[in-house]
Amino acid sequence: MRSAKDFFRPLAVGAPTPPTEIPARPSRAIHFFDPSNPKMAAKVPDMVGSVDVLLGNLEDAVKADNKVAAREGLVEIGQNTEGLGGPEAQTQLWTRINALDSPWALDDLTTLIPAIGHTLDVVMVPKVQGAEDIHYVDRLLAQLEAKAGLDRPILVHAILETARGVANIEEICGASPRMQGLSLGPADLAADRRMKTTRVGGGHPGYLVRQDPASSSEADINASRSVFQQDLWHYTIARMVDACAMHGIYPYYGPFGDIADVVACEDQFRNAFLLGCVGTWSLHPKQIAIAKKVFSPSVEDVAHARRVVAAMSALGGDGTGAVMLDGKMEDDASLKQCLVMVELAERLAATDPELAELYAAAEEG
Numbered sequence: 001m002r003s004a005k006d007f008f009r010p011l012a013v014g015a016p017t018p019p020t021e022i023p024a025r026p027s028r029a030i031h032f033f034d035p036s037n038p039k040m041a042a043k044v045p046d047m048v049g050s051v052d053v054l055l056g057n058l059e060d061a062v063k064a065d066n067k068v069a070a071r072e073g074l075v076e077i078g079q080n081t082e083g084l085g086g087p088e089a090q091t092q093l094w095t096r097i098n099a100l101d102s103p104w105a106l107d108d109l110t111t112l113i114p115a116i117g118h119t120l121d122v123v124m125v126p127k128v129q130g131a132e133d134i135h136y137v138d139r140l141l142a143q144l145e146a147k148a149g150l151d152r153p154i155l156v157h158a159i160l161e162t163a164r165g166v167a168n169i170e171e172i173c174g175a176s177p178r179m180q181g182l183s184l185g186p187a188d189l190a191a192d193r194r195m196k197t198t199r200v201g202g203g204h205p206g207y208l209v210r211q212d213p214a215s216s217s218e219a220d221i222n223a224s225r226s227v228f229q230q231d232l233w234h235y236t237i238a239r240m241v242d243a244c245a246m247h248g249i250y251p252y253y254g255p256f257g258d259i260a261d262v263v264a265c266e267d268q269f270r271n272a273f274l275l276g277c278v279g280t281w282s283l284h285p286k287q288i289a290i291a292k293k294v295f296s297p298s299v300e301d302v303a304h305a306r307r308v309v310a311a312m313s314a315l316g317g318d319g320t321g322a323v324m325l326d327g328k329m330e331d332d333a334s335l336k337q338c339l340v341m342v343e344l345a346e347r348l349a350a351t352d353p354e355l356a357e358l359y360a361a362a363e364e365g
């Protein structure tokens with residue numbers, strides 16, 4: 001066990017000091033691309049500025065024969081793409097490395113950190129099982145940062161996609177001051193848990209509850225009854241949200257594989273947003289707009305939140321007391337909920353001029 005005093009000391013001589021807080025940078029869409037795919041790579045420069053995070057994926061969905069090309073393609077992009085990555089950039093640069101037990105993970109890190117460590121913001125680690133995986137990456141990153149002379153620590157993001165990872169969720173989140181957040185990996189997680197869905201994220205029509213029958217007669221039991229589909233991922237996302245909030249890091253939904261079904265995609269993303277997630281993955285360019293829409297508070301919610309803040313301020317501004325607004329009671333707790341909404345809106349508006357305009361118009365109206 002490490003002493004609390006050592007926690008914020010670099011793990012290698014000359015490495016940057018670990019962060020004491022993880023900045024809340026906009027990351028509504030983490031857009032995945034395969035850097036070995038020339039068509040996808042060619043689209044990256046034009047996406048800079050319009051998506052919060054571009055992630056060069058090296059793991060699943062990249063063919064084994066293309067692993068080296070993907071790594072090299074990402075180096076090329078990280079070195080030569082204007083405005084991409086680094087603490088001031090509007091569009092962050094992330095990567096998803098290969099699994100730690102694969103033949104590629106070590107070379108991923110030892111290639112990327114010296115070459116593009118200055119622009120790489122976050123390393124996403126797949127199939128994290130426990131704190132030991134984070135400790136390994138933490139020390140290796142410190143050594144590589146020291147060697148490369150970096151002055152800013154690269155953050156770490158874990159994908160929750162094994163039963164053991166879910167069971168160890170709190171220790172994973174607290175394993176390093178570098179921990180930036182968690183994503184749900186519903187496809188690998190379903191396989192690892194032996195769930196019986198073959199979909200990549202999203203709901204399942206068989207996971208439902210059914211309205212009671214009008215009577216126990218055979219006719220009523222077999223009559224048509226309303227069914228309500230349930231969310232397969234509710235339990236895991238709720239655990240992620242609590243573990244991340246406890247550790248001051250950020251939870252994300254993951255992939256939604258039915259690219260054509262933009263409606264269900266939006267619903268699934270919104271469930272995650274309402275529960276507390278700050279963003280999601282985008283696998284196809286058309287999912288970026290969905291993610292940006294869902295993970296930005298609506299104009300109506302922001303307008304309402306501002307009214308509650310104003311009403312509570314008029315009461316004295318210290319949060320005590322209660323007011324009635326539109327027939328509803330508001331007090332310190334609902335004020336705090338509203339501040340979450342207003343602060344998120346302000347943070348997003350600072351980098352998204354379209355949103356800034358919408359929120360400003362709502363304030364004037």
Ligand SMILES: CCC(=O)SCCNC(=O)CCNC(=O)[C@H](O)C(C)(C)COP(=O)(O)OP(=O)(O)OC[C@H]1O[C@@H](n2cnc3c(N)ncnc32)[C@H](O)[C@@H]1OP(=O)(O)O
Pocket residue numbers: 032033034039040041043057060061187188200255257259282283284285
């Ligand atoms: C399941 C667990 C996981 O690990 S999920 C994370 C790993 N998977 C991924 O990263 C998948 C990334 N996405 C993709 O590979 C592609 O989008 C898939 C889903 C295969 C669809 O590709 P495709 O059939 O080419 O789509 P399309 O014809 O509609 O594409 C139109 C143009 O857009 C491009 N495109 C496609 N996806 C991306 C992307 N993610 N980033 C940037 N560009 C993308 C296509 O190349 C195509 O370009 P063009 O118009 O032909 O020049």
Ligand SMILES: O=CC(=O)O
Pocket residue numbers: 060126159161184185186187188189254255
């Ligand atoms: O990596 C993502 C997943 O769903 O598996």
Ligand SMILES: [Mg+2]
Pocket residue numbers: 060126161185187188
């Ligand atoms: Mg996976």
